[in-house]
Amino acid sequence: xxxxxxxxxxxxxxxxxxxxxxxxxxxxxxxxAVAFCDLDAARAEGPAQQYGGTPYTDFAQFLANDEMELVIxxxxxxxxxxxxxxxxxAGKTVLLEKPIGVTAQDRQTLLxxxxxYPGKLFFCHNHRFEPAFANxxxxxxxxxxxxxxxxxxxxxxxxxxxxxxxxRLDCGGGQLSVWGPHLLDQAIxxxxxxxxxxxxxxxxxxxxxxxxxxxRILLTGENDIVxxxxxxxxxxxxxxxxxxxxxxxxxxxxQEQTELHLKxxxxxxxxxxxxxxxxxxxxxxxxxxxxxxPWIEETRAVEPSVNMWAFVEQxxxxxxxxxxxxxxxxxxxxxxxxxxxxxxxxxxxxNPQFNWID
Ligand SMILES: NC(=O)c1ccc[n+]([C@@H]2O[C@H](COP(=O)([O-])OP(=O)(O)OC[C@H]3O[C@@H](n4cnc5c(N)ncnc54)[C@H](O)[C@@H]3O)[C@@H](O)[C@H]2O)c1
Numbered sequence: 001x002x003x004x005x006x007x008x009x010x011x012x013x014x015x016x017x018x019x020x021x022x023x024x025x026x027x028x029x030x031x032x033a034v035a036f037c038d039l040d041a042a043r044a045e046g047p048a049q050q051y052g053g054t055p056y057t058d059f060a061q062f063l064a065n066d067e068m069e070l071v072i073x074x075x076x077x078x079x080x081x082x083x084x085x086x087x088x089x090a091g092k093t094v095l096l097e098k099p100i101g102v103t104a105q106d107r108q109t110l111l112x113x114x115x116x117y118p119g120k121l122f123f124c125h126n127h128r129f130e131p132a133f134a135n136x137x138x139x140x141x142x143x144x145x146x147x148x149x150x151x152x153x154x155x156x157x158x159x160x161x162x163x164x165x166x167x168r169l170d171c172g173g174g175q176l177s178v179w180g181p182h183l184l185d186q187a188i189x190x191x192x193x194x195x196x197x198x199x200x201x202x203x204x205x206x207x208x209x210x211x212x213x214x215x216r217i218l219l220t221g222e223n224d225i226v227x228x229x230x231x232x233x234x235x236x237x238x239x240x241x242x243x244x245x246x247x248x249x250x251x252x253x254x255q256e257q258t259e260l261h262l263k264x265x266x267x268x269x270x271x272x273x274x275x276x277x278x279x280x281x282x283x284x285x286x287x288x289x290x291x292x293x294p295w296i297e298e299t300r301a302v303e304p305s306v307n308m309w310a311f312v313e314q315x316x317x318x319x320x321x322x323x324x325x326x327x328x329x330x331x332x333x334x335x336x337x338x339x340x341x342x343x344x345x346x347x348x349x350x351n352p353q354f355n356w357i358d
Contacts, residue, residue: 002325002326003325005028005029005030005031005032006030006031006032006069006070006320006321006324006325007031007032007034007067007068007069007070008024008031008032008033008034008035008068008069008070008071008072009033009034009035009036009037009053009062009065009068009070009071009072010024010033010035010036010037010047010071010072010074011037011038011059011062011071011072011073011074011075011083011087012037012038012073012074012075012076012097013036013037013038013040013043013044013046013047013074014038014043014074016074016097017038017043017072017074018047019309019313020072020074020313021033021036021047021050021051022313023310023313023314023317024072024313024317025051026314026317027317027321030317030318030321030325031070031317031321032052033047033051033052033053034052034053034054034065034067034068035053035054035055035056035062035065035067035068036048036051036053036054036055036056037055037056037057037058037059037062038057039057040057041055041057044056044057059083059086060086063086063087063090063092064090068092069092069093069324070092070093070094070095070320070324071087071092071093071094071095072094072095072097072124073087073094073095073096073097074097075097076165076171076172077097077099077102077171077172077173077177078102078103078171078172078357080096080097080099080100080101080102080106081100081101081102081105081106081109081110081113082109083096084096084100084109084110084113084121085109085113088113088116088117088120088121092120093120093121093122093324094120094121094122095122095123095124095316095320096121096122096123096124097124098123098124098125098181098182098337098340099172099177099178099180099181099341099344100123100124100181100337100338100340100341101341102172102177102357103357103358104345104358105358106341107338107341107342107345110338110341111338114334114338121334122320122323122330122332122334123332123334123337124316124332125181125182125185125332125336125337125340126312126313126315126316127182127185127186127312128185128186128189128312128331128332129311129312129315129316129319130186130257130308130311130312131257131302131303131304131306131308131311132241132242132253132257132258132260132302132308133186133189133242135260135300135302135303136242136244136251136253136260137189139251139260139262140190140244140246140251143248143267144246144248144249144262144264144267145244145245145246145247145248145249145250145251145262145264146246146247146248146249146264146265147246147247147248148190148225148244148245148246149224149225149226149245149246149247150225150226150227150228150243150244150245151187151190151191151225151226151227151228151242151243151244151245152227152228152229152230152240152242152243152244153183153186153187153227153228153229153230153241153242154228154229154230154231154232154238154239154240154241154242155179155182155183155230155231155232155241155255156230156231156232156235156238156239156255157175157179157231157232157233158233159206159233159234159235159236160206160233161206161207161208161233162206162207162209162213162233163207163208163209166178166211167207167208167209167210167211167213168209168210168211169209169210169211169354169355169356169357170357172357173209173211174202174211174212174213174354175202175211175212175213175214175215175231175232175233176202176212176215176231176344176347176348177344178231179215179231180215180217180229180231180340180344180347181337181340181344183217183229183231184217184219184229184340184343184344185332185336185337185340187219187227187229188336188339188340189336190225190227190244191219191220191221191223191225191227192221192223192225193221193222193223193225194221194222195219195220195221195222195339195343196220196221196222197218197219197220198217198218198219198343198346198347198350199217199218199350200215200216200217200218200346200347200350200351201216201350201351202214202215202216202347202351202353202354203234204354205232205233205234206233206234207233210354210355211354212351212354213232213233213234214230214231214232214233214234214235215229215230215231215232215347216228216229216230217229217230217343217347219343238255240252240253240254240255241253241254241255241257246264248264248265249262249263249264249265250262250263250264251264253302257302257308258301258302258305259299259300259301259302260298260299260300260301260302261297261298261299262296262297262298262299262300263295263296263297263298264295264296265293265294265295265296266294266295266296268294269293269294316332319331319332
């Protein structure tokens with residue numbers, strides 16, 4: 001068992017399902033495709049011919065495939081929790097796409113499934129594995145930025161009138177569901193503490209759908225670190241993807257996530273003891289205490305230099321294999337993923353102008 005490839009199937013062979021097909025079959029020693037399921041028969045038959053395995057159009061028949069150990073669920077968002085429950089009940093291990101749940105009821109279902117099926121349910125928060133995010137975490141751990149105060153993560157999509165089902169609330173769409181889970185998941189890693197406060201506003205700016213295409217969320221941790229998140233289809237002049245403010249420096253990287261820009265105090269430097277004076281300052285230029293500081297400025301290439309979109313897929317596949325075959329803990333903790341759903345619910349309550357489905 002330990003050395004055999006994981007026999008897997010995918011339900012939902014649309015845009016992301018196709019990516020999963022490609023990347024979960026890259027290492028034949030880790031995964032073996034055995035089943036593909038889509039309501040559209042041609043979408044199941046194509047991968048079955050290309051990667052091997054049996055095509056299905058019926059989820060229950062797909063789940064009855066005895067060889068299949070792992071089911072990757074990449075159907076529409078509103079079906080995720082129910083699909084996961086059926087697959088777990090059929091004895092399968094499940095990798096569930098984000099948003100792992102859309103409604104309050106979904107969250108209750110997932111909390112229960114997480115209790116009832118320990119070690120069987122995994123969540124596909126694949127953008128946890130963005131190289132720029134990992135590089136930034138390492139730089140913070142090294143102490144170069146000092147104590148982190150604020151993290152800003154801003155995902156700007158093309159300025160566009162997105163018009164697919166992901167922009168309809170009755171289909172479980174909206175950027176809160178589309179990119180919200182990725183940014184909330186990253187934010188939780190920075191804050192590293194229970195979230196104390198949530199503030200948000202959501203807007204429908206350009207989309208012809210009824211869902212949010214501009215999202216702004218502020219989170220504060222018990223440790224007082226603030227995460228400012230923005231996701232938008234409606235910003236024409238965009239800023240950085242991520243900025244981290246520490247009390248010894250700042251880090252920033254662009255939307256392309258290719259380079260990290262850093263400005264930080266020389267690690268050898270210690271602030272001399274000082275107090276703030278209540279006296280009237282002398283008529284000199286430098287009266288605010290801004291002496292020459294030993295700054296180090298650097299631009300570092302993000303490592304590894306890879307196609308980020310493919311890499312996050314390859315990494316989730318690699319980690320899941322390591323977990324299922326070698327017992328290594330899966331880096332995306334279920335508590336964190338379930339916290340993302342709780343935060344999403346709070347944001348929805350703060351934005352009653354949208355016609356959220358229950
Ligand atoms: N983690 C990521 O990076 C990432 C990226 C894109 C999409 N997603 C998520 O993946 C899900 C799918 O997104 P998409 O863009 O691929 O959607 P899509 O509409 O392109 O594809 C969905 C596919 O599922 C099939 N399907 C729907 N209901 C089904 C059912 N009951 N049984 C079998 N097949 C069914 C459809 O026919 C379609 O082929 C969404 O929830 C989305 O949020 C995640």
